[in-house]
Amino acid sequence: MPATRIVAPAKARKGEVIEIKTLINHPQETGFRRDNVGRAIPRDIITRFTCTYAGEEVFRMDLFTGVAANPFVAFTTIATETGDLVFEWTDQHGTVTREQARIVVT
Amino acid sequence: MTSRRRQRFAVLAGLALGLAPLLVAGQERAIAPSDLRSGREFVSPETQAQQDDLTVNPGMLWVEQGEKLWREAAGEAGQSCAACHGEPSRLKGVAARYPVYDAKLGRLLNLEGRIQHCRAERQKADPLAYESQPLLALTALVAHQSRGLPMSVAVDGPAQPFFETGRALYHERQGQLDLSCTQCHDESWGKRLRAERISQGHANGFPIYRLEWQTLGSLHRRLRACFQGVRAEPPASGAPELLALELYLAWRAHGLPIETPAVRR
Amino acid sequence: MRRGLEGMSRRTLLAGTVGILVLPLIGDRALATPDSMAEAMDEVLGKGARIKPGRVKIELPELAENGNSVPLKLSVESPMTAADHVKALYVFSERNPVSNVVRFHLGPRSGAARVQTSIRLAATQRITAVARMSDGSLWSGTADVIVTQAACLDET
Numbered sequence: 303m304p305a306t307r308i309v310a311p312a313k314a315r316k317g318e319v320i321e322i323k324t325l326i327n328h329p330q331e332t333g334f335r336r337d338n339v340g341r342a343i344p345r346d347i348i349t350r351f352t353c354t355y356a357g358e359e360v361f362r363m364d365l366f367t368g369v370a371a372n373p374f375v376a377f378t379t380i381a382t383e384t385g386d387l388v389f390e391w392t393d394q395h396g397t398v399t400r401e402q403a404r405i406v407v408t
Numbered sequence: 409m410t411s412r413r414r415q416r417f418a419v420l421a422g423l424a425l426g427l428a429p430l431l432v433a434g435q436e437r438a439i440a441p442s443d444l445r446s447g448r449e450f451v452s453p454e455t456q457a458q459q460d461d462l463t464v465n466p467g468m469l470w471v472e473q474g475e476k477l478w479r480e481a482a483g484e485a486g487q488s489c490a491a492c493h494g495e496p497s498r499l500k501g502v503a504a505r506y507p508v509y510d511a512k513l514g515r516l517l518n519l520e521g522r523i524q525h526c527r528a529e530r531q532k533a534d535p536l537a538y539e540s541q542p543l544l545a546l547t548a549l550v551a552h553q554s555r556g557l558p559m560s561v562a563v564d565g566p567a568q569p570f571f572e573t574g575r576a577l578y579h580e581r582q583g584q585l586d587l588s589c590t591q592c593h594d595e596s597w598g599k600r601l602r603a604e605r606i607s608q609g610h611a612n613g614f615p616i617y618r619l620e621w622q623t624l625g626s627l628h629r630r631l632r633a634c635f636q637g638v639r640a641e642p643p644a645s646g647a648p649e650l651l652a653l654e655l656y657l658a659w660r661a662h663g664l665p666i667e668t669p670a671v672r673r
Numbered sequence: 674m675r676r677g678l679e680g681m682s683r684r685t686l687l688a689g690t691v692g693i694l695v696l697p698l699i700g701d702r703a704l705a706t707p708d709s710m711a712e713a714m715d716e717v718l719g720k721g722a723r724i725k726p727g728r729v730k731i732e733l734p735e736l737a738e739n740g741n742s743v744p745l746k747l748s749v750e751s752p753m754t755a756a757d758h759v760k761a762l763y764v765f766s767e768r769n770p771v772s773n774v775v776r777f778h779l780g781p782r783s784g785a786a787r788v789q790t791s792i793r794l795a796a797t798q799r800i801t802a803v804a805r806m807s808d809g810s811l812w813s814g815t816a817d818v819i820v821t822q823a824a825c826l827d828e829t
Contacts, residue, residue, distance in 0.1 A: 305469050309463040319785055334770055360782040360783065362778035363790075364773075366775060368793045369775050369790060370742035370743070370792055372466045372469060373790070374464060375788065375790045376789040377783070377788050377789075378784045380782055382782070451738060452736065601825070604824040620741065621827070630829075633827040633829045636825075636827065636828055637825035
């Protein structure tokens with residue numbers, strides 16, 4: 303499983319707009335590069351990233367070859383309730399990397 | 409001694425002690441200490457921001473991985489790094505004085521070498537190769553503990569012969585382009601090479617996230633790329649020449665803050 | 674005449690050695706053209722869709738440090754309420770081998786229409802971002818970026 307990094311507040315006030323940042327260690331290989339003997343390096347990319355908050359999808363990102371390696375995203379969401387933030391990265395083969403973080407909302 | 413004279417003596421003594429590493433081996437520095445500039449000063453504001461903000465710095469992926477590996481049991485004895493060393497924060501200051509001469513081993517060790525040695529001899533675990541994810545992660549973790557601290561290596565005593573070797577290599581013309589490190593990084597820093605400004609070639613941010621590599625990489629990888637840049641055969645990562653050069657570079661960068669994980673182009 | 678570079682800063686003009694070259698990362702794949710971008714936009718936004726310039730703020734450096742990774746910030750002024758919000762942000766390239774770069778799907782739970790990522794740029798070009806609003810309207814913003822080749826070869 304690729305390494306991931308999630309920066310999200312552990313606590314927030316209800317109604318506060320919070321910022322979440324995520325990173326995933328992935329080459330996001332375009333398929334256009336060639337190795338040192340001229341063979342095309344096959345495409346291998348993450349195609350989708352979602353953030354689900356207490357069961358509801360609050361953010362989705364569609365990634366193509368033009369997203370830089372080790373895909374990074376910063377986005378916002380409203381702190382509505384205490385619950386789990388679930389992050390899922392899906393690659394072109396359908397493999398899912400899943401991480402979660404808990405947020406306490408007062 | 410009057411108190412004022414004592415004061416003046418203290419100031420001069422302090423200055424001498426502070427300047428001693430700069431004057432060691434009678435070596436005059438090509439770049440005056442006040443002109444020392446980290447590689448950070450030669451990248452764009454956006455790249456600087458990417459380095460400075462640890463919540464976006466991609467190198468932190470490896471630092472976090474390093475934290476996990478630090479606590480993982482490894483090798484025959486099933487010991488983790490934490491079992492002997494405690495928390496990673498206990499290693500604050502270590503990276504600032506590397507590379508070091510290890511008397512027991514009788515050789516120069518950089519951070520990678522130290523970790524490789526611990527891994528092989530203490531944990532009796534599988535060796536870690538240069539540029540492998542685990543070695544990058546652990547090196548980044550340890551060096552990151554010294555982020556903000558000034559580089560300060562010892563180049564006297566048993567380290568001195570290695571320092572001399574490194575200095576000689578730094579000034580030796582290499583490759584088809586017949587260029588030495590000093591020609592670009594001492595004589596031409598700040599000038600443009602195509603669309604880029606030449607840096608002073610300091611090694612205070614390694615391992616770095618290099619945009620050209622699209623991943624984190626070691627100093628030895630970067631040095632090998634420099635050799636390729638002048639069309640010279642690069643030494644292997646971990647080779648004595650690169651270790652000696654690393655020591656010389658650390659001396660050159662005396663006083664510059666460690667920036668690991670730095671972001672460079 | 675390359676459109677969009679008339680506003681290039683004096684600093685860039687005086688740089689002198691700025692080269693506009695293709696990066697190795699695209700191998701032998703042809704670069705996209707503004708026509709293929711137009712095709713991609715038709716497919717995603719609907720053929721003949723009316724896109725109004727404005728409201729979308731796109732931040733990219735004028736000069737990319739390295740085309741492999743260029744930081745991109747997008748923001749749209751919007752109350753982000755159920756009745757009035759940004760539903761999606763689409764980013765298009767006129768010169769990358771693939772015209773679709775990235776898409777973001779937002780909603781009333783986003784709180785703000787503000788995202789950041791890092792993208793690849795195969796060559797000097799104009800990047801276009803289009804916002805689809807909850808009322809169906811489309812707005813766009815653009816940014817021009819100069820991309821140069823690395824000074825020294827690195828084959829490590």
